[in-house]
Amino acid sequence: MxxxxxxxxxxxxxxxxxxxxxxxxxxxxxxxxxxxxxxxxxxxxxxxxxxxxxxxxxxxxxxxxxxxxxxxxxxxxxxxxxxxxxxxxxxxxxxxxxxxxxxxxxxxxxxxxxxxxxxxxxxxxxxxxxxxxxxxxxxxxxDANPYEQAGVNARAAIEQIPQNAKVVVLDGPSGNFHADERRKSWQKEFFEKRPDVKIVGEQIANWNKDEAMKYMEDWIQSNDKIDAVISMNDNMAAGAIEVVKDNPKFKNMLAYGVDGTAEALLLIQEGKMTSTCMQSxxxxxxxxxxxxxxxxxxxxKQIDTDIGNPLVNKDNVQQYIDILKKSGAIK
CATH class of the missing domain: 3.40.50.2300 (Response regulator)
Structure with missing residues (x-):
């Protein structure tokens, strides 16, 4: 790794x-x-x-x-x-x-x-x-459609996150179109449909791994259980995962992100991250x-266009790893 x-x-x-x-x-x-x-x-x-x-x-x-x-x-x-x-x-x-x-x-x-x-x-x-x-x-x-980027994760999470779960949420910068739309999507596509789920911590970590790690360190001190990390990007999700990687209490913790970074794909392959949305x-x-x-x-004179929003999980992660290997992003 x-x-x-x-x-x-x-x-x-x-x-x-x-x-x-x-x-x-x-x-x-x-x-x-x-x-x-x-x-x-x-x-x-x-x-x-x-x-x-x-x-x-x-x-x-x-x-x-x-x-x-x-x-x-x-x-x-x-x-x-x-x-x-x-x-x-x-x-x-x-x-x-x-x-x-x-x-x-x-x-x-x-x-x-x-x-x-x-x-x-x-x-x-x-x-x-x-x-x-x-x-x-x-x-x-x-660009891409940030609502759908989060939506593909949120709709999968409805069946994956256990009943009466405790979750933490890592947000991107307030006012950022992607950050705001992804959070809105999680609210509408997941939280409004799963009122049993309790948010025990939510902070703006500005897409930053180190900031996410600091918040996660605080959350694991104040919570004996965190069932899932809901992150608006892979970088923050990876930070949260890093904090609990050696803690057996959190070995079954789910984690969701967006971007499809090399680090996230490898974490999914290893079973440490649940899914991401590929933003190629x-x-x-x-x-x-x-x-x-x-x-x-x-x-x-003017062009407005989007890329697609495929969900990446353990079932299809290898095909995306192969793409990044061809480009040299993963050795």
Whole structure:
């Protein structure tokens, strides 16, 4: 397991991000240029939410790889460090540096909204992704359906979580479209149908594994039993699982997440995690570069599209592990 987790971490570290904040011109953390001079091609800025987020790192890597298929695109990748001010500054710098396309993975959609609006007003193409910021005229989006991402787990959990269970809930950042919609889905698809289930702990862990671990440490001190961890992403679920991995009292604890990260797939294979929803970074990256190319070349003016939401559990996890092995994400 340790070797496999090392390969997950190495995937996250594969991108050398920029740690920029405040005003000023950012230096690019990484760039991909295939053929042709930058003066004849298109400059694309990809602003990631946070290097510390395993899914955000996976997606940034996938975008880098996909960009290599487009000879006219020069891609620069930046790290928003899970900080609204940092990310907003990077968006402004992308405008100043006259990028042709700015792709934003928001930390907090409403905080980034006015800055993405500035991109559009500057005559620059904009795409928001994971999660989309809806309602910006002239801005495109590539995303998934977060309600269904949680819903596929919640509907399965109705039969899996025992009667009168005690559960804990790990939420993403308040105001984030994916965080809010996934929590809403769990409420409607599970909690309203299973009033016997008691939530004994719920906290916002901001997609972060370390934060989730701290909350889980508190919860196991105050509860002699936790039947399930309901998490809005895999990273937080993995943190909760890490805390109780050697505690026999929690050996039958169920755990649910979203993203389909390499770590989550391996935990499902080992029987430590119940299920996740695959949010394929490869599919998102494919659609991001496809859409970006159409916008840049004048094929489309605005594009809004989603990827699918397959449930991953012990019955089908191997096929997804095989996909990540082919890509090198799992060794």
């Amino acid at each position: 340790k070797k496999r987790l090392i390969s997950v971490l190495s995937m996250s570290l594969a991108i050398t991000f920029l740690a920029a904040c405040g005003a000023g011109t950012p230096k690019t953390s990484d760039s991909t240029a295939s053929g042709g001079s930058s003066s004849k091609g298109y400059k694309v800025a990809y602003i990631a939410r946070a290097q510390s987020d395993s899914f955000a790192a996976w997606l940034a890597n996938a975008v880098k790889d996909e960009a290599k298929k487009y000879p006219d695109i020069k891609l620069d990748v930046f790290d928003g460090q899970a900080n609204d001010d940092t990310e907003n500054s990077m968006i402004e710098n992308a405008i100043t540096n006259k990028y042709d396309l700015v792709i934003v993975q928001p930390n907090n959609g409403e905080a980034q909204r006015p800055y993405v609006e500035k991109v559009v007003k500057a005559g620059i193409h904009a795409i928001t992704t994971n999660a989309r910021i809806s309602g910006i005229e002239g801005a495109s989006s590539v 970074a490869y599919d998102l990256a494919t659609k991001l570069l496809e859409s970006g190319n159409k916008l840049l070349t004048g094929g489309e």
